[in-house]
Amino acid sequence: MYGDLANKLILEAKRTQQLNHNSNQLPMYHEDLVRKVLREVTQLKNTTDFLKEQQQLPSDSAIQNDKVLKCQYFVTLLCMERNKRCLLAYQKLRSDVLKSLAWGSNDGPLMSATVDTNGLSHMEQEYLKEYSGLITELKGGEWTDIDLSGSLTPPSDVFIDVRVLKDAGEIQTEYGVFNLIKDSQFFVRQSDVERLIQQGYLQKI
Amino acid sequence: MDINIDDILAELDRDTTAVDSTGHTQQGNQSSLSTSDIPANNTTIIDVSPQQDFKQLMVHWRNERCSPELLSYPAPLVERMLSRIQSQMETIENISMGFLESMSQGPSDDNGDKLTSHHNDSKLPLLCMEAELERVKFILRSYIRCRLQKVDKFSLYLRQFDPIQLDDLLSAKEKLYQSRHSEILLKLLNGSVLKFMPEELQAIDDTEGSVNMIEEPDWNKFVFIMVCGPPDKLFSEDPLLSKNEYGKYCYNVTIAELKEDVELTLDSIYVMRYQVVRELIMSGKVQLI
Numbered sequence A: 001m002y003g004d005l006a007n008k009l010i011l012e013a014k015r016t017q018q019l020n021h022n023s024n025q026l027p028m029y030h031e032d033l034v035r036k037v038l039r040e041v042t043q044l045k046n047t048t049d050f051l052k053e054q055q056q057l058p059s060d061s062a063i064q065n066d067k068v069l070k071c072q073y074f075v076t077l078l079c080m081e082r083n084k085r086c087l088l089a090y091q092k093l094r095s096d097v098l099k100s101l102a103w104g105s106n107d108g109p110l111m112s113a114t115v116d117t118n119g120l121s122h123m124e125q126e127y128l129k130e131y132s133g134l135i136t137e138l139k140g141g142e143w144t145d146i147d148l149s150g151s152l153t154p155p156s157d158v159f160i161d162v163r164v165l166k167d168a169g170e171i172q173t174e175y176g177v178f179n180l181i182k183d184s185q186f187f188v189r190q191s192d193v194e195r196l197i198q199q200g201y202l203q204k205i
Numbered sequence B: 001m002d003i004n005i006d007d008i009l010a011e012l013d014r015d016t017t018a019v020d021s022t023g024h025t026q027q028g029n030q031s032s033l034s035t036s037d038i039p040a041n042n043t044t045i046i047d048v049s050p051q052q053d054f055k056q057l058m059v060h061w062r063n064e065r066c067s068p069e070l071l072s073y074p075a076p077l078v079e080r081m082l083s084r085i086q087s088q089m090e091t092i093e094n095i096s097m098g099f100l101e102s103m104s105q106g107p108s109d110d111n112g113d114k115l116t117s118h119h120n121d122s123k124l125p126l127l128c129m130e131a132e133l134e135r136v137k138f139i140l141r142s143y144i145r146c147r148l149q150k151v152d153k154f155s156l157y158l159r160q161f162d163p164i165q166l167d168d169l170l171s172a173k174e175k176l177y178q179s180r181h182s183e184i185l186l187k188l189l190n191g192s193v194l195k196f197m198p199e200e201l202q203a204i205d206d207t208e209g210s211v212n213m214i215e216e217p218d219w220n221k222f223v224f225i226m227v228c229g230p231p232d233k234l235f236s237e238d239p240l241l242s243k244n245e246y247g248k249y250c251y252n253v254t255i256a257e258l259k260e261d262v263e264l265t266l267d268s269i270y271v272m273r274y275q276v277v278r279e280l281i282m283s284g285k286v287q288l289i
Helices: A004-023 A031-056 A062-106 A122-139 A190-198 B006-022 B030-043 B050-066 B075-108 B112-120 B124-153 B155-159 B163-169 B172-192 B274-282
Strands: A159-164 A169-172 A177-180 A185-189 A202-204 B222-227 B241-243 B249-255 B260-265 B269-273 B286-288
Touching (some): A004 A031, A004 A062, A062 A122, A062 B172, A159 A190, A177 A190, A185 A190, A190 B124, B050 B075, B050 B286, B075 B124, B124 B172, B155 B172, B222 B260, B222 B274, B260 B269, B260 B274, B269 B274, B274 B286
Antiparallel strands (some): A159 A202, A169 A177, B222 B269, B222 B286, B241 B249
16 A cells, blocks of 8 residues: 555664664664655655546536545545655654754864764755854854853762773864873863763763 | 740840841840741742752752743843852852962961961862852753753744743743744745645645644643642732641642642642643643652
């Protein structure tokens, strides 16, 4: 039936949701499946056009035909609506994940660490870029002092122990210079190293 | 026979503060001073102290996080907090600069007076100030992020409002965010899905289809509430308050669907539909927890 392809897409969306819930990653964009659903929509559209034409034609058994045509037209419309809903749900879910990625990791103070963009459709890549731009714009102005994309776990300790996970040499942050040698340990103020923890260089102990 | 003189005493207490502050008599001893401070504070409600503002912010933060709808934006409060954060950051910087100076001066200077004064200032107050600042910043950040999430969620719903209502509901920045984000999101959805649809199905905010595409807040969401009473604590002046059979103050609300009346007693906690207590929350008589 007509809605079945779209159903596959929704199953895919559900899997994405679970994946994202567990490990914060985004699988490939299902381009061929989406294209198939869109092709189905085009077919349905042709059907409705055909039905409309039929309705215009004068025929002998007009009253009986009219009833059938109305029913056919309505069901095709419903199928298209169903497909639209599934496509939008899939796309919206993906854009939500992209949004959380943009908030989470895309802009440290140095704007490094870009997200892996291979699996995205080019529309999505554009969206991600523009959304990151929007976030940067928001963080300026009156909200500069409260770093909006900063951590959302309440600060419970002023100083923490961190261990270096990745060798990164000397890294310049806003507050000073750290020499990040692998497996060395620091006792530093939490607000200084929050960014480095987000980017995965440090591990909080 | 007991003559209740509490009200006379209260009046006397208020008098002594007035006299004390002018400093004409020395009657007011320590104990009367400390007791009279409390009613004096209570009567000045429109108190714009940092402590009061922080308490207000906490209330706003909790309400925003728990309520299903986007609440109105307390612009003056947030503005005050932001300016305070800025000045505090400057203060901290100045103090730590002072530390650096005294460190470099310390050993070379042999003046006894100066040395002892420098030795006295420990790092502890500075540390506390920084930790405090981090906390306030966290709350503001969490508050704004929570609001932005709701703005995203109700983006289509918010578009229906007229500009005046929006001014009250959103800050300038949030409005900017809303319009810009709905623009780029629409571009994405248009480009990947809607473009290929027949014309009658291209709308993103279609309310006539089999499913309504505009998501409204869930007005009947159950929320935990704590009944606080009127913010100024003048219980007798609140027209909504009434006494129940046990002599306790309570608000009477009606759940429309069940046609059931509920008494919300002061200082107690309920699980209640949001729609029912919405008015009380707006006026600050009930808080979400």
